[in-house]
Amino acid sequence: MAAVSLSGKNILLGVTGGVAAYKAAELCRLLRKAGADVRVGMTEAAKRFVTPLTFQSLSGKPVLTSIWEAADGDGMAHIRASREADLILVAPATAEFLAKLAHGRADDLLSTLCLARSVPLYVAPAMNQAMWSAAPTQRNLAQLHADGVRVLGPAAGEQACGETGPGRMLEPAELLAELLAGHVHGELAGRRVVVTAGPTFEPIDPVRGLTNRSSGKMGYAVASAAREAGAAVCLVSGPTCLAVPAGVRRVDVETAAQMRAAVLAELPADVFIAVAAVADYRVETAARQKLKKDASGLRLELTPTPDILAEVAARADAPFCVGFAAETENLIAHAEAKRQRKNVPLLVANLAQDTFGRDSAELVLLDAAGRHPLPRADKTVQARAIIRHIAAHLN
Numbered sequence: 080m081a082a083v084s085l086s087g088k089n090i091l092l093g094v095t096g097g098v099a100a101y102k103a104a105e106l107c108r109l110l111r112k113a114g115a116d117v118r119v120g121m122t123e124a125a126k127r128f129v130t131p132l133t134f135q136s137l138s139g140k141p142v143l144t145s146i147w148e149a150a151d152g153d154g155m156a157h158i159r160a161s162r163e164a165d166l167i168l169v170a171p172a173t174a175e176f177l178a179k180l181a182h183g184r185a186d187d188l189l190s191t192l193c194l195a196r197s198v199p200l201y202v203a204p205a206m207n208q209a210m211w212s213a214a215p216t217q218r219n220l221a222q223l224h225a226d227g228v229r230v231l232g233p234a235a236g237e238q239a240c241g242e243t244g245p246g247r248m249l250e251p252a253e254l255l256a257e258l259l260a261g262h263v264h265g266e267l268a269g270r271r272v273v274v275t276a277g278p279t280f281e282p283i284d285p286v287r288g289l290t291n292r293s294s295g296k297m298g299y300a301v302a303s304a305a306r307e308a309g310a311a312v313c314l315v316s317g318p319t320c321l322a323v324p325a326g327v328r329r330v331d332v333e334t335a336a337q338m339r340a341a342v343l344a345e346l347p348a349d350v351f352i353a354v355a356a357v358a359d360y361r362v363e364t365a366a367r368q369k370l371k372k373d374a375s376g377l378r379l380e381l382t383p384t385p386d387i388l389a390e391v392a393a394r395a396d397a398p399f400c401v402g403f404a405a406e407t408e409n410l411i412a413h414a415e416a417k418r419q420r421k422n423v424p425l426l427v428a429n430l431a432q433d434t435f436g437r438d439s440a441e442l443v444l445l446d447a448a449g450r451h452p453l454p455r456a457d458k459t460v461q462a463r464a465i466i467r468h469i470a471a472h473l474n
């Protein structure tokens with residue numbers, strides 16, 4: 080099956096200077112075996128680990144190495160090489176190369192190809208575990224995620240330097256599987272998905288506010304599962320302590336009004352999944368200064384917040400809308416009523432007291448066809464099941 084799965088795809092394989100460069104040779108072979116046309120671009124440092132001749136033999140094409148050679152002819156070879164590709168995969172991607180990408184630098188051929196691209200860019204980081212965990216690397220990764228670069232791995236384990244930890248490049252077969260899953264066979268490949276997650280925070284004064292209990296775990300898991308299925312995912316997130324899922328673009332918001340504006344700015348989309356626990360009320364005008372404690376108490380005038388899900392579902396260009404309902408009693412009846420009131424085709428119901436802050440959840444999916452119970456499982460597992468259900472509706 081793999082023999083045809085990448086057929087007709089032009090892949091630009093970028094190799095940068097890490098010891099994992101030797102694995103890129105095997106990756107090049109696997110990509111070609113899977114039917115892809117592979118063009119290899121190497122940095123100067125990569126040439127210290129593996130010779131261009133190796134990649135020329137494996138890809139059957141001259142290897143792109145120097146920006147100055149690329150200036151032959153009309154001098155536009157770097158633009159053409161990135162235009163001709165369907166995707167760029169940089170494997171291994173060193174800490175240095177990730178830093179360059181994050182800053183939009185283009186001081187060699189490979190970084191120039193990446194900057195000039197209009198196609199998806201995947202990177203497979205490979206570095207020492209301390210370099211991976213270092214604050215600058217993590218800052219650069221956050222930027223790359225925000226720029227829509229898809230980060231594959233790294234794996235954790237024993238490293239060439241003798242240390243153990245995260246930073247090992249995924250194995251060539253795993254990288255191939257990721258490309259196939261996300262770029263070619265993903266159930267949501269080519270779809271745009273917007274997810275809301277976490278609580279919102281509605282200020283009362285500069286130090287106090289109204290919020291909901293929500294860790295954001297379910298919403299983040301849903302965003303991650305949608306990306307795994309090949310979608311371009313925007314995660315509009317209220318305040319949480321969670322890391323941005325790989326390959327997902329996150330927009331941070333605080334209030335329901337900001338969440339609404341951020342979601343509307345992402346439309347049109349194919350799917351909208353409202354997982355956020357949006358505060359139902361806000362204080363009409365938050366105090367500019369900290370309110371003083373008063374023994375006689377405090378009365379707050381509360382105004383309803385906009386219902387983002389209902390508003391998106393009512394649009395003429397409405398995406399496929401999915402709501403979540405956390406109820407404390409009469410789960411199915413309340414959730415089905417909510418599905419009809421908000422006019423959404425799919426609603427995910429769970430018992431509130433059963434899920435807060437936990438890593439697992441027991442869910443019931445409600446759609447026009449009826450109930451689909453999902454027995455208790457890890458939220459990442461549930462999120463994948465939800466995404467499969469959505470994909471089945473769409474396809």
Ligand code: C5P
Pocket residue numbers: 275335353354355356357358359384385386387388389401402403404405417
């Ligand atoms: O009305 P309730 O908060 O129970 O509905 C839950 C669903 O509606 C969730 O999917 C939630 O993200 C969404 N919602 C929203 N905007 C609100 C309130 C809820 O999008 N203001």
